[in-house]
Amino acid sequence: xxxxxxxxxxxxxxxxxxxxxxxxxxxxxxxxxxxxxxxxxxxxxxxxxxxxxxxxxxxxxxxxxxxxxxxxxxxxxxxxxxxxxxxxxxxxxxxxxxxxxxxxxxxxxxxxxxxxxxxxxxxxxxxxxxxxxxxxxxxxxxxxxxxxxxxxxxxxxxxxxxxxxxxxxxxxxxxxxxxxxxxxxxxxxxxxxxxxxxxxxxxxxxxxxxxxxxxxxxxxxxxxxxxxxxxxxxxxxxxxxxxxxxxxxxxxxxxxxxxxxxxxxxxxxxxxxxxxxxxxxxxxxxxxxxxxxxxxxxxxxxxxxxxxxxxxxxxxxxxxxxxxxxxxxxxxxxxxxxxxxxxxxxxxxxxxxxxxxxxxxxxxxxxxxxxxxxxxxxxxxxxxxxxxxxxxxxxxxxxxxxxxxxx
Numbered sequence: 001x002x003x004x005x006x007x008x009x010x011x012x013x014x015x016x017x018x019x020x021x022x023x024x025x026x027x028x029x030x031x032x033x034x035x036x037x038x039x040x041x042x043x044x045x046x047x048x049x050x051x052x053x054x055x056x057x058x059x060x061x062x063x064x065x066x067x068x069x070x071x072x073x074x075x076x077x078x079x080x081x082x083x084x085x086x087x088x089x090x091x092x093x094x095x096x097x098x099x100x101x102x103x104x105x106x107x108x109x110x111x112x113x114x115x116x117x118x119x120x121x122x123x124x125x126x127x128x129x130x131x132x133x134x135x136x137x138x139x140x141x142x143x144x145x146x147x148x149x150x151x152x153x154x155x156x157x158x159x160x161x162x163x164x165x166x167x168x169x170x171x172x173x174x175x176x177x178x179x180x181x182x183x184x185x186x187x188x189x190x191x192x193x194x195x196x197x198x199x200x201x202x203x204x205x206x207x208x209x210x211x212x213x214x215x216x217x218x219x220x221x222x223x224x225x226x227x228x229x230x231x232x233x234x235x236x237x238x239x240x241x242x243x244x245x246x247x248x249x250x251x252x253x254x255x256x257x258x259x260x261x262x263x264x265x266x267x268x269x270x271x272x273x274x275x276x277x278x279x280x281x282x283x284x285x286x287x288x289x290x291x292x293x294x295x296x297x298x299x300x301x302x303x304x305x306x307x308x309x310x311x312x313x314x315x316x317x318x319x320x321x322x323x324x325x326x327x328x329x330x331x332x333x334x335x336x337x338x339x340x341x342x343x344x345x346x347x348x349x350x351x352x353x354x355x356x357x358x359x360x361x362x363x364x365x366x367x368x369x370x371x372x373x374x375x376x377x378x379x380x381x382x383x384x385x386x387x388x389x390x391x392x393x394x395x396x397x398x399x400x401x402x403x404x405x406x407x
Contacts, residue, residue: 009184017368020187021194028198038196044189045361047182052344052361053137055175056331057149062172064153065165078285078393082293085231085385086332089223089295090325093302096219098321102212102303103311104366105197128351140347140357146330179344186368193365212307213370217377219299224248224381228295232392236399244388247271252384256376261290264383271387277394285393289386294332296378297342300367301328305349308363314354327352342378343367 008016027037128136129147136144156168225244232240250271255264265286272282302324309316316324331345343364350360367374395405 013183013186014371016187017190017371020189020191021369024191024194025198027191028195032199034195035199038192038199040188041190041192041194041196041365044182044185044192045358045365047185048344048364049140049347049357049361051175051179051182052347052364053140053145055179055344056348057133057137057145058168058172058175060146060149061153061156062168064150065156065160065168075281075285075288075393077396078390079288079292081231081235081389081393082289082385083329085223085228085389086292086294086298087325087329088227088231089219090298090302090328090332092223092227093219093299093328094306094321094325096215096222097303097306097310100211100215100218101310102208102215102307104208104212104307104363105200105311141351146327146348183368189365190368193362194369209366209370212303212366213373215307216300216303216370216374219303220296220377220381223295223299224252224384228385228388232388235392235396236405243391244384247384247387247391248380250274251387252380255383256380261379261383261386264379265290268383268387268390272390275387275391277391281394282390285390286386289390290383293385293389294342294382295385296381297332297345298328300342300374300378301331301345301349304343304346304363304367305353305355305360308346308350308355308359309353312355312359316353320353324349324352342375343371 024037027034031037128141128144131139131141131144133144133148135141136148156165160168229240229244232243251264251268254267255261268286268289269282272286273279305324305328306316327349331348332342346364346367347357347360350363351357398405
């Protein structure tokens with residue numbers, strides 16, 4: 001069994017998912033009556049539903065409890081760039097999703113309505129925020145989970161000692177490992193979910209997936225080559241593209257294939273050295289960026305959540321769209337480092353829009369299907385952005401002191 005498992009995990013996850021997708025497609029077309037195959041998808045979605053609330057809870061607590069250790073005011077600028085770029089990425093995703101709405105055929109999807117009035121929105125939001133944290137975890141109330149995890153994280157940051165904070169981070173890492181194990185089941189889950197979709201709706205379901213992927217890719221490219229350069233240009237008052245293109249070429253391309261911001265940290269460190277940045281500064285700023293600079297993740301969370309809402313006939317008003325951008329930004333900053341980690345935060349955003357847990361988790365599964373391209377490009381944008389804004393913050397500081405800057 002160990003040899004079989006080692007062989008299975010030794011095959012790239014992308015390839016395994018592709019194989020599962022093809023097998024599910026073939027079974028759906030040739031043996032649509034074999035309904036037992038759909039159980040694989042149900043088990044996978046069920047496992048995601050079970051672990052996702054815990055993941056969000058411990059990730060946010062752990063990250064807040066340890067945040068800011070050893071980081072002084074000199075890092076305030078780069079943190080601002082990281083956060084504002086992630087928020088603007090979420091806003092771009094909202095605008096593009098409104099301009100090109102995508103709907104997906106989902107089992108159990110029904111026409112619903114999101115809260116309409118301002119009072120109703122805040123009443124529901126505040127009610128969910130103060131729900132018992134245990135109840136919130138059990139019911140998948142991500143607004144409540146997020147609220148209590150922030151409160152506990154800030155409290156522990158203030159009163160806990162370093163050993164306690166290390167334990168919290170270890171727990172967070174342990175839950176992330178469990179998520180990694182669940183994701184190893186993704187090929188079987190995708191097989192069952194694709195079978196269910198194809199046997200019920202036919203192969204035209206993949207047209208919807210293609211549209212969704214096009215929106216995701218379009219948003220990410222727009223942020224990478226328009227929004228982020230605009231931030232750099234405003235900060236430095238210089239042409240940003242030499243820096244942006246160099247970072248994307250030397251960092252983004254590698255990250256595209258590794259699909260891990262953490263694994264790309266050494267590459268980013270090397271690039272910072274080539275750019276002549278202060279090692280004491282970038283040795284902290286780059287790992288920090290790998291945690292909180294998540295433009296691609298914010299785009300994925302926002303687009304997938306809005307697609308789920310549109311698929312259920314929910315009309316999302318401007319207020320909810322703004323709240324969604326904030327939630328996506330905060331959620332993206334706590335995204336797990338495992339492959340597809342941002343997908344597991346989709347239910348948190350969906351809960352804000354009135355989308356049920358079952359439908360939200362089906363969107364997570366759809367995310368794994370399009371993840372062959374989505375996750376790679378998301379990582380490329382996130383990782384190259386770490387260097388872009390790390391360099392921008394230092395270059396801006398140098399220019400204020402009257403030093404000459406070249407990139």
